[in-house]
Amino acid sequence: MNIISSIHSTLNKHFPLAAFSILLISCTQNKRVPTNTLFQKLEPSQTNIHFSNDLSYDAKFNVYTYRNFYNGGGVAIGDVNNDGLPDIFFTANMLANKLYINKGNFRFEDITEKSGIGKLGKWSTGVSMADVNGDGLLDIYVCNSGDVKGDNKQNELYINNGPSKGGDQGLVTFTERGHEYGLDDHGLSTHAAFFDYDHDGDLDMFLLNNSFKAIGSFNLQVNERTKRDSLGGDKLFRNDGNHFTDVSAAAGIYGSVIGFGLGVTVGDLNNDGWQDIYVSNDFFERDYLYINQHDGTFKESLEQYIRELSMNSMGADIGDINNDGYPDIYVTDMLPQDNARIKTKTNFETWDKYQSDIANGYYKQFVRNVLQLNTRSLVGADGKAGDDAFCEIGRYAGVSATDWSWGALITDLDNDGFKDIFVANGIYKDITDQDYIQYSASSTAATASWVRTFRISSATSWRA
Numbered sequence: 001m002n003i004i005s006s007i008h009s010t011l012n013k014h015f016p017l018a019a020f021s022i023l024l025i026s027c028t029q030n031k032r033v034p035t036n037t038l039f040q041k042l043e044p045s046q047t048n049i050h051f052s053n054d055l056s057y058d059a060k061f062n063v064y065t066y067r068n069f070y071n072g073g074g075v076a077i078g079d080v081n082n083d084g085l086p087d088i089f090f091t092a093n094m095l096a097n098k099l100y101i102n103k104g105n106f107r108f109e110d111i112t113e114k115s116g117i118g119k120l121g122k123w124s125t126g127v128s129m130a131d132v133n134g135d136g137l138l139d140i141y142v143c144n145s146g147d148v149k150g151d152n153k154q155n156e157l158y159i160n161n162g163p164s165k166g167g168d169q170g171l172v173t174f175t176e177r178g179h180e181y182g183l184d185d186h187g188l189s190t191h192a193a194f195f196d197y198d199h200d201g202d203l204d205m206f207l208l209n210n211s212f213k214a215i216g217s218f219n220l221q222v223n224e225r226t227k228r229d230s231l232g233g234d235k236l237f238r239n240d241g242n243h244f245t246d247v248s249a250a251a252g253i254y255g256s257v258i259g260f261g262l263g264v265t266v267g268d269l270n271n272d273g274w275q276d277i278y279v280s281n282d283f284f285e286r287d288y289l290y291i292n293q294h295d296g297t298f299k300e301s302l303e304q305y306i307r308e309l310s311m312n313s314m315g316a317d318i319g320d321i322n323n324d325g326y327p328d329i330y331v332t333d334m335l336p337q338d339n340a341r342i343k344t345k346t347n348f349e350t351w352d353k354y355q356s357d358i359a360n361g362y363y364k365q366f367v368r369n370v371l372q373l374n375t376r377s378l379v380g381a382d383g384k385a386g387d388d389a390f391c392e393i394g395r396y397a398g399v400s401a402t403d404w405s406w407g408a409l410i411t412d413l414d415n416d417g418f419k420d421i422f423v424a425n426g427i428y429k430d431i432t433d434q435d436y437i438q439y440s441a442s443s444t445a446a447t448a449s450w451v452r453t454f455r456i457s458s459a460t461s462w463r464a
Contacts, residue, residue: 038414042106046106046107047106047107047108048107048108048109048110049088049110051098052095053091053092053093053095054092054094054095055069055070055093055094057069061148064431066146067215068145068146068188068210070427071125072093072125073091073093073124073126074090074091074124074127074191075088075089075090075091075127076127076128076129077089078129078138079102079138080099080101080129080137080160080172081101081170081172082136082137083170085102085104087099087100087102088100088102088108089127089129089140091124091125091126091127091142091143092124093123093125093146097112097117097119097124097127098110098112099112099115099117101170101172109170111171111172114168114171114173115172115173116158116161116173116175116176117140117158118156118176119142119156120154121142121146121153121154121155121156122144122146122148122150122151123145123146123148124142124143124145125143125146125189125191126142126143126191126192126208127140127142128140128191128192128193129141130194130203132159132181132203132239133159133242134201134202134203135160137160137162137172138160139157139158139159139160140158140160141155141156141157141158141192141194142155142157142158143155143189143190143191143207144156144189145187145190145210152186153186153187154186155183155184155185155186155189155192156176156184157177157178158174158176159174159175159176160174161173161174161175181242181243181244182243182244182246183237183244185207185209185235186231187207187209187210187212187231187232188209188210188232189207189210190208190209190261190262190263191208191261191263191264192205192207193205193206193208193264193265193277196275197236197274197275197296198238198296199274202239203239204238204244205236205239205244206234206235206264206266207234207235207236207237208263208264209232209234209255209261210232210261210262211232211258211259211260212229212231212257213257215283218258218284220284220356220357220360220362221360223360223361224257224258225258225285225361226254226256227257228255228256229256229257229259232255232257233254233256233257234248234253234254234255234259234279234288235248235253235255236248236253236298238251238296247296250296250297251296251297251298252290252293252298252299252300253290253298258281258284259279259281259285260282260283261280261281262281262315262406263278263280263314263315263331263407263408264277264278264279264316265277265316265318265329266318267319268327269305269318269329269374270291270389271326271376272292275292276289276298277289277290278316278318278331279316280315280332281313282312282313282314283312284357284362285362286309286365287302287309287313288300288302289301289305289306302363303363304389305389305390306372306390306392307364307390307391307392308364308365308366308370308392309331309365309392310332310333310365310367310368310370311349311366311367312333312334313331313332313333314332314333314405314407315331315332315406315407315423315424316329316331316408317330317408317409317410318330319410319419321371321373321410321418321419321421322373323417323418324374324377325377326374326375326376326377327374328371328372328373328374328390328410329370329371329372329374329390330370330372330394330408330410330421331369331370332369332405332406332407332408333367333368333369333370334403334404334405335367335368335369335402336403337401344433344434344435345433346367347434347437349365368394368395368400368401369394369400369402369405370392370394370400371393371399371400372390372391372392373390373391373393374389374390375389375391376389399421399423402425403425404426405424405425406423406426407423407424408421408423409422409423409424
């Protein structure tokens with residue numbers, strides 16, 4: 001009996017299915033075996049979704065003159081016409097935003113123009129779908145940013161008027177009412193999160209903004225976190241019935257010039273029945289963890305809950321990865337996986353810089369993704385949170401290095417009962433090679449000091 005037959009005989013006796021699998025592979029090793037995948041890519045010819053966030057640049061407007069040039073747009077999914085099928089809204093930076101209605105069987109129709117969706121801002125970023133006015137219909141909130149001449153950057157709120165009364169099946173129309181509702185903010189907005197923070201039955205909104213100030217112009221020996229920025233800064237808006245009131249200062253929300261917000265996610269982190277907020281900040285400023293105080297205010301408590309965090313924080317999400325009933329936090333950064341790219345792309349802090357950051361209130365930050373495991377199930381029955389409320393396990397879990405990463409999503413992709421992690425990666429120009437940075441730093445035409453790591457890469461995901 002040859003070795004293959006011996007293996008088959010043994011496996012067939014103890015593991016008949018395994019034996020069949022090996023036999024199948026041995027018999028078809030010279031033939032192409034179809035790949036069994038969880039997801040199948042659908043082409044535009046099938047879906048009728050023809051959307052691309054195309055960018056063009058010139059000498060005056062590019063990644064050097066506007067640091068968030070390649071930060072990307074946003075996408076929101078929700079049933080805007082209440083037909084039971086999820087619809088899709090895309091934002092573009094330079095081009096028109098698009099609303100696609102789901103016609104069934106993964107076929108969509110572009111109804112942007114006839115639905116009344118326009119574009120007041122010239123550079124759209126994040127987008128959220130939420131029933132802002134509580135009428136049972138999803139509305140659409142579009143954030144605008146950019147550094148485009150002649151643009152006042154006001155955010156847009158499209159109130160859903162309901163399905164069309166005519167013969168155009170599936171059509172739904174919208175009216176832009178951002179100013180009327182008090183939500184036409186003029187900051188460098190990244191994203192908005194709608195949730196009922198005060199338990200009064202309507203949706204309030206946390207607005208994530210990015211600083212107007214050039215990154216190389218800060219004196220890091222002076223921490224400006226508690227000083228509110230009159231032009232931008234993060235904001236909390238309370239819903240007062242078809243109008244929103246900025247209650248940021250009274251609610252304990254930071255809105256300073258050093259807040260470079262790129263991610264916001266909401267969840268009940270201490271299981272007290274009230275929603276908390278996690279904000280991921282880019283560059284030198286640390287992230288924020290706002291714990292809901294049940295009285296209309298929040299207490300920023302990151303240093304009491306978390307021992308260390310990512311430095312160039314990008315996307316963030318909250319989800320229970322180990323099914324213990326307590327939500328965990330995942331935040332993306334820009335650490336490459338392979339040694340060659342680490343050596344050529346990543347500029348780590350020195351020990352002196354690290355100590356200076358701690359002394360000046362920027363906390364313990366490291367260049368890598370972090371996965372904060374909620375250990376409150378191990379805390380006493382009184383539920384009090386201490387310094388060990390979260391334990392950082394990103395390296396242990398194998399999710400700490402995904403190159404230049406933007407969005408993060410914690411969800412069960414294969415319906416096995418365990419949360420998986422999806423990371424969206426990519427930036428178009430590789431402008432942060434360390435050789436180039438050293439050259440530019442020594443030239444008279446030196447680029448801004450914020451320039452860092454990357455080249456375009458594909459999305460990455462992990463299975464739990």
